Amino acid sequence: MERRYSLGNEAIAHAALEAGADLVAGYPGTPSSEVIDILRVQKDRELHVEWSVNEKVAFENALAAAWCGQRALATMKHVGLNVAADPLMTSAYTGVTGGFVIMSADDPFAHSSQNEQDSRCYAKFAQLPCLDPASVQEAHDMLIDAFALSESLGIPVIFRPTTRICHSRSDVTFGPVSSDHRKGEFRRDPRQYVVIPAHTRILHRKLDEKQPLVVKAIADRGYNRAEIRGKTAVVAGGIAAAYVQEYLPPSVSFVKIGAYPIDPSWLKDVIRKHDRVLVFEEGDPIIEEQVLQVAGTVPVRGKKTGSVPLEGEFSPAVVASILAKEGLIPQDAVPVPGKSVPDLPPRPPILCAGCMHRATFHAMKRVFRDGIFPSDIGCYTLGLQLGAVDTTICMGASLTVGSGISHSGEPRDVVCTIGDSTFLHTGIPGLMNAVYNGARMTVVILDNRITAMTGHQPNPGTGETATGEPSPPVSLEAICRACGVTFVETISPHDLPTMLDVMKRAKATDGVKVIIARQTCVITARKAGIRRGVYAVDPEVCTGCETCVKFGCPAIEFRDEKAVITGLCSGCGICAQICPSGAIGKEVKR
Amino acid sequence: MTDTCDVLIVGVGGQGVILASNVLGEACLAQGRPVKAAETHGMAQRGGSVECHVRIGGTLGPLIPPGGAGVILAFDLLEALRYRHYLAPKGRMVVNRQMVVPTSAFMQGLAVPTVEEALGKLQDLDLCPLDADALALEAGSPLTQNIVMVGAASPHIPLSAEALKAAVKRSVPPKTIEMNLKAFQLGRDAAASCR
Ligand code: SF4
Ligand code: SF4
Numbered sequence: 001m002e003r004r005y006s007l008g009n010e011a012i013a014h015a016a017l018e019a020g021a022d023l024v025a026g027y028p029g030t031p032s033s034e035v036i037d038i039l040r041v042q043k044d045r046e047l048h049v050e051w052s053v054n055e056k057v058a059f060e061n062a063l064a065a066a067w068c069g070q071r072a073l074a075t076m077k078h079v080g081l082n083v084a085a086d087p088l089m090t091s092a093y094t095g096v097t098g099g100f101v102i103m104s105a106d107d108p109f110a111h112s113s114q115n116e117q118d119s120r121c122y123a124k125f126a127q128l129p130c131l132d133p134a135s136v137q138e139a140h141d142m143l144i145d146a147f148a149l150s151e152s153l154g155i156p157v158i159f160r161p162t163t164r165i166c167h168s169r170s171d172v173t174f175g176p177v178s179s180d181h182r183k184g185e186f187r188r189d190p191r192q193y194v195v196i197p198a199h200t201r202i203l204h205r206k207l208d209e210k211q212p213l214v215v216k217a218i219a220d221r222g223y224n225r226a227e228i229r230g231k232t233a234v235v236a237g238g239i240a241a242a243y244v245q246e247y248l249p250p251s252v253s254f255v256k257i258g259a260y261p262i263d264p265s266w267l268k269d270v271i272r273k274h275d276r277v278l279v280f281e282e283g284d285p286i287i288e289e290q291v292l293q294v295a296g297t298v299p300v301r302g303k304k305t306g307s308v309p310l311e312g313e314f315s316p317a318v319v320a321s322i323l324a325k326e327g328l329i330p331q332d333a334v335p336v337p338g339k340s341v342p343d344l345p346p347r348p349p350i351l352c353a354g355c356m357h358r359a360t361f362h363a364m365k366r367v368f369r370d371g372i373f374p375s376d377i378g379c380y381t382l383g384l385q386l387g388a389v390d391t392t393i394c395m396g397a398s399l400t401v402g403s404g405i406s407h408s409g410e411p412r413d414v415v416c417t418i419g420d421s422t423f424l425h426t427g428i429p430g431l432m433n434a435v436y437n438g439a440r441m442t443v444v445i446l447d448n449r450i451t452a453m454t455g456h457q458p459n460p461g462t463g464e465t466a467t468g469e470p471s472p473p474v475s476l477e478a479i480c481r482a483c484g485v486t487f488v489e490t491i492s493p494h495d496l497p498t499m500l501d502v503m504k505r506a507k508a509t510d511g512v513k514v515i516i517a518r519q520t521c522v523i524t525a526r527k528a529g530i531r532r533g534v535y536a537v538d539p540e541v542c543t544g545c546e547t548c549v550k551f552g553c554p555a556i557e558f559r560d561e562k563a564v565i566t567g568l569c570s571g572c573g574i575c576a577q578i579c580p581s582g583a584i585g586k587e588v589k590r
Numbered sequence: 591m592t593d594t595c596d597v598l599i600v601g602v603g604g605q606g607v608i609l610a611s612n613v614l615g616e617a618c619l620a621q622g623r624p625v626k627a628a629e630t631h632g633m634a635q636r637g638g639s640v641e642c643h644v645r646i647g648g649t650l651g652p653l654i655p656p657g658g659a660g661v662i663l664a665f666d667l668l669e670a671l672r673y674r675h676y677l678a679p680k681g682r683m684v685v686n687r688q689m690v691v692p693t694s695a696f697m698q699g700l701a702v703p704t705v706e707e708a709l710g711k712l713q714d715l716d717l718c719p720l721d722a723d724a725l726a727l728e729a730g731s732p733l734t735q736n737i738v739m740v741g742a743a744s745p746h747i748p749l750s751a752e753a754l755k756a757a758v759k760r761s762v763p764p765k766t767i768e769m770n771l772k773a774f775q776l777g778r779d780a781a782a783s784c785r
Contacts, residue, residue, distance in 0.1 A: 005615040005625065030631060112631075135626075135650075168652040169612075169627040171619055242651035317655040337656035340675040341711050344668065345695040345702050347602065349638035382636065385694065554637050554693040 002174045008136045008166045009034035011174070012103065013042070015143035019099070020178035022070035023048045025058035027425065028454035029077030030112040031166035032105035036075055037455060040466040044177045051457050051466040054395070054425040055080035059087050059102065063156070066100035067193065068184030071147050075103045078119050079394065083426065085122065091156050092126045093203035094192055098182065099147030100156040107163050108282040108313035114377070114394060116311060118283030119160040123260055127207055129214055130158040130260040131223065134241040136170040138258065144175075145221065153214055155207070162282060164239050164313065215263050223258035226270045232328065233274040235291060237281040243319040244280055247329055257287050268294035278302065278326055282313055301326060351382050353555035354532075354570030356519035357417075357446055359493040361388035362551060362574065364415055364444065367503040371413040374401040376427070378419035379453045380446050386552055388417070396426025403430065403439035413507060414441035420476065421451040421459040428479060435484035435512045442506045442513045445476055448521040456524055480514045487513035494519055496577040522570045532571030533586045537563045541583035548575040548584065594647030595748050596654040599739075600673045601665030602690050603637045606736030609761055610663065611642035613740050616757035617749045618646055628652035637693070639669055646748060663743050665722070665736065666690055667708040674712060683715050684743045684781065686722040686735065718742065718784035725776040734773035737762070741777025751778070 006014070013035045016024060024047060026036045040049045048065075052058035055076040062072035076084065081104040088102070104119040123130030131146055133139035139161050150157040191199050218224070226233075233253035236244040241256045248254055255270055271277055271294055279288040279302035288302040301307040308322055320334045351358050357380040364371070365388055375381060375389040376398040383389045391401050402416035418427050423445050431443065451457040458464050463473040480488045487509050489502045499517070506513040520530065537548075544561040553575060555568035565575070565584070576584040597614060601607040608629050618625035626648035630640045643654045656675045661682055664670030667689040677683055687705060695702050703711070709719060720742055726735035737758055744754055755771060762770045 003619060005612070005619045164628060164652060167629055167631050169615055169625075169629070170648075170652070171615075171624055239651065243653075246650050315653045315655065316651055316658075320655065335655040335657040338675040338677050338679070339714070341671040343701075344672055345692055345700040347637075347639040347668065347672075347692040348694060349603065349636035350693050352636060379636065385697075549696050552693060552697050556693075556696070557691060558696050 004172055004174055005169060006136065006172045007034060007169050008139055008161060010038055011136050011140040011172045012143050012161065012166075013038035014174050015140045016073050017042070017045045017177040018175045019144040019147045020071050020180045020182075021047055021073050021147070022098075022182055022184070023062055023065040024073045024075065025050045025052045025061045026075030027052055027055045027058055027080055028451050028457045029080050029105070030454055031107060031163045032075050032077045032080075032103060033454045033457065034166070035103065036466065037457065046181070049466055051459065053460060055083040056087060059084035063087060063091050063096070063100060065184060066096035066098040066156070067094070068186050069098040070182050070184045071099045073101050073103060076105070077113065078104050078106045078117050079113060079115065080104070081119055081122055083395065088122065088156075089126050090195055090200075092128050093195060093200060093207055095154040096150060096156060097154070097187070099150040101143065101146040101150060101159050102156055103143075103159045103161070105161055105163070105166050106283060109163070111163050114392065116283070118286065119158060120260060120286050121284055123158045123160075124286070127211060128156055128158055129153070129218055130160055132160050132238045132258055132260070133165055134239050134256070134258060136165060136168060137172050139165050140172055140174070142223070142258070149217060149221070153210065153217055155210065155214075162239055162313070211261075215261050218259045218261060219263040219266060221259060224256065224262055224266070226255040227253060228270070228273055229253045231275045233271065233277045234328070235277060235279045235287055237287045240280040240282055240314050240319065243314055243316050246316050247320045247323050247333060249329060252328055257281075260286070262287070262290055264290070264294055267291065271295050271298055274298055276301070278307065278328070280308060280314065280319060280322075285310075348385065349382060350385065350552070350554055351379060352522045352570070353553050353568040354522045354572035355379070356448055356493040356517060356521075356572075357383060358386065358552060359496065359572060359574045360417070360444060360446060360499070360517045361386045362578070363493070363496060363499045363503055364388055364417075367500060367507055368413045368415050368442075371415045372405055372410065374398045374405065374414065374416045376418040376422045378422055378446070380417055380419060383417065395422055396430055399427055399430030399434055399443060402441045402443070403434040403437065406439045406441050407437070416441060416443045417446055418443065419452075420445060420447040420449060420461045423476065424460055424474070428483065431480065431485070431512070431514070432483040439512055440510060442503075442515065445514060445516045447476060447516050447518040448524070449518070450521050450524050452521045452523065456521065476516050485512050485514045487511070488516070489514070490516040490518055492519055493517045494572050494574065496574060526570070534565070534569040534571050535573060535576055535584055536565050536587040538583050538585065541581050543581050543583070545580060548579055551575060551578060594645065595660045596658050596678075597644045597646065597661045597663065597743070597747060598654055598659040598673060598676045599642040599644065599663045599665070600669040601640055602669065603640050605640070605665045606733065607640045607642050607665060610736040610740050611644050612761045613737070613754060613757045614644045614646065614747065614749065616760050617753040620753040620756055621749060623647055624649045626650070626652040639672060641673060661743055661746050663739050665739060667705060668692070668702070671703070671708055671711055674715065677715060681716065682718060682746050683712065684718045684720070684739060684746070685712065686739060687719050688721070688723050718781055720777070720780045722777065725780060726773055729773035729776055730769040731766070734766070734770050737770045737773040738777035741774035742781035744774070744778050745781055
């Protein structure tokens with residue numbers, strides 16, 4: 001036993017070591033990424049850890065290991081489970097022999113996501129158990145138990161921490177790392193692993209027959225519990241339970257939900273002991289719907305009555321004000337915010353000083369003045385601030401949205417941007433499809449050789465694996481050519497004239513054109529010790545035209561009618577290439 | 591428990607806000623106190639506004655309600671203004687007298703308060719302003735300004751200076767321990783004049 005101050009994801013990673021995980025695979029996605037980032041550098045346990053090319057790939061790798069009797073974990077963010085939904089649904093039918101846990105990290109409030117979907121719906125959809133922790137310690141303990149639960153029921157288990165679990169810290173008790181290692185062994189059984197119609201119909205019935213066992217197993221574990229203290233009950237799931245406990249008076253019953261499916265007879269028994277019930281849960285009204293099914297005439301308040309918000313995430317302040325509105329706590333128990341200052345300039349996240357994306361967007365905007373810019377998911381989505389991102393929906397969709405727009409009859413140039421990792425994740429089919437079906441568009445692959453936004457994870461283009469083993473870097477040029485693209489040009493975004501020239505040629509060429517803009521991410525370059533000379537503005541020459549300021553580099557400030565370059569400069573040199581007066585140059589060492 | 595203390599640390603991505611919060615968390619562990627904290631990751635790291643909640647003695651949720659922070663450590667004046675409503679009525683704000691102007695404000699020509707205007711908008715608070723950047727340089731590196739801030743806040747935080755210093759040692763890169771301990775002390779001394 002060891003006590004540590006630990007990040008939620010660190011506790012989850014350690015729990016995987018304690019549980020004896022043999023294989024862990026995932027695709028980076030906030031807020032899930034640190035689990036594998038920690039596992040891939042730890043030395044306490046030998047196991048196979050990989051960053052897979054996408055979530056479906058990760059899922060299937062982990063599933064197969066569990067078929068071979070190993071303990072396997074697949075990690076992803078909630079929207080990653082959409083990509084892995086195909087194997088998810090049928091893995092419930094095939095079942096597993098070794099424990100298989102799917103960590104799908106939800107992001108209420110979409111802090112860094114394209115939507116607020118609720119992974120508990122997938123659990124219900126696939127008829128799989130789901131564990132929903134309310135604290136970092138519980139996340140740690142539940143993950144270990146999830147493996148045992150999966151093995152005892154013979155089905156995968158979904159583990160659903162939210163941002164405020166993954167990215168919160170607390171004092172946590174860790175147990176010892178497991179020294180149990182299982183060697184995988186595939187036991188041939190086509191009736192279980194070959195889901196032809198004749199087999200799958202039987203497997204479906206078996207899954208249905210298992211459901212009462214699932215309900216009982218969850219009930220036995222005590223994750224769902226009730227403290228009957230009065231005639232009103234507050235039911236809370238996940239981290240909402242922690243917020244509720246901060247304010248709930250001792251005269252109100254507290255029902256904590258931490259796992260699904262909820263035993264309906266237990267729930268009915270608890271609810272019917274009350275005159276009134278209020279339900280708190282982030283995400284969809286899943287607990288609430290189940291409470292409604294068993295409540296009979298007991299009034300139930302929650303998302304469906306408009307008492308609790310349907311969207312976003314909770315906070316102690318939100319929960320307290322609802323409890324007060326419902327008359328469960330006095331109004332003066334609700335914390336009162338201090339005075340705030342109106343109309344402050346916002347401070348949104350911004351591309352780093354010297355980021356290759358900014359230079360590429362700048363060139364794109366110059367060459368394709370009235371172009372349409374479908375984009376994708378990565379740091380470069382921040383190109384929105386530069387007017388270079390017109391659409392973003394999900395991973396890989398820049399290319400497919402681009403070809404759809406080109407087929408719609410829209411006459412303007414379509415220029416798609418997609419990062420290297422996103423291109424490998426789900427971009428390639430869209431490119432192949434665009435060529436095959438005769439789309440007209442330019443594709444700019446923003447190739448910084450790393451999965452940057454989620455914390456700089458390596459990918460098949462990087463040349464090394466998650467654990468730092470060398471691997472053959474895939475050739476984006478060869479992939480694009482193999483998809484049938486004849487115009488494939490690779491450029492450095494730090495060389496503005498060449499980039500402009502290649503883009504002009506792409507504009508003048510018909511069909512699908514690919515430009516690979518390649519330059520190391522500033523952060524990985526810095527970590528690798530690459531130092532470029534920094535730039536400075538000559539105040540005598542600067543006319544204060546603000547061309548460089550509009551470029552949007554965080555290293556460029558504007559003071560007393562002159563541009564100034566600060567210590568953030570990483571030496572890309574683009575500002576020097578765009579300054580109309582030639583006022584910017586390499587700083588001369590004194 | 592009456593001695594729970596909610597500390598909000600705010601600043602700009604890249605200023606070491608999370609490391610500062612880790613020092614408080616590690617110090618809690620050293621003193622055997624429970625602690626809960628929440629931090630901003632992901633997109634906000636790219637130079638965006640960053641907030642860390644640390645609930646010393648906390649056993650439930652990690653988030654501090656607006657109006658609930660006993661102490662705010664603001665690494666930047668603009669962020670001090672943005673988060674001042676989190677301060678509890680009797681709370682204290684320790685603020686670095688510096689402001690990083692957001693790039694988008696330069697690009698769009700947005701009005702940005704001056705250092706003096708910003709300090710003026712904080713005058714009604716129990717305020718401890720200090721020049722953490724200068725003290726960090728004195729300690730040996732501008733990167734230690736986060737530990738200067740922790741030092742400056744330390745008299746108002748229910749954790750011992752010894753536990754905090756031990757936590758600094760655990761949290762910073764080994765080569766920078768001496769420098770950071772000096773930064774802690776410089777911050778602590780500077781804040782002594784605030785009372
Ligand atoms: S992390 Fe890398 S890719 Fe992301 S904004 Fe910074 S330089 Fe660009
Ligand atoms: S060279 Fe210019 S554009 Fe590039 S990082 Fe430095 S200041 Fe920014």
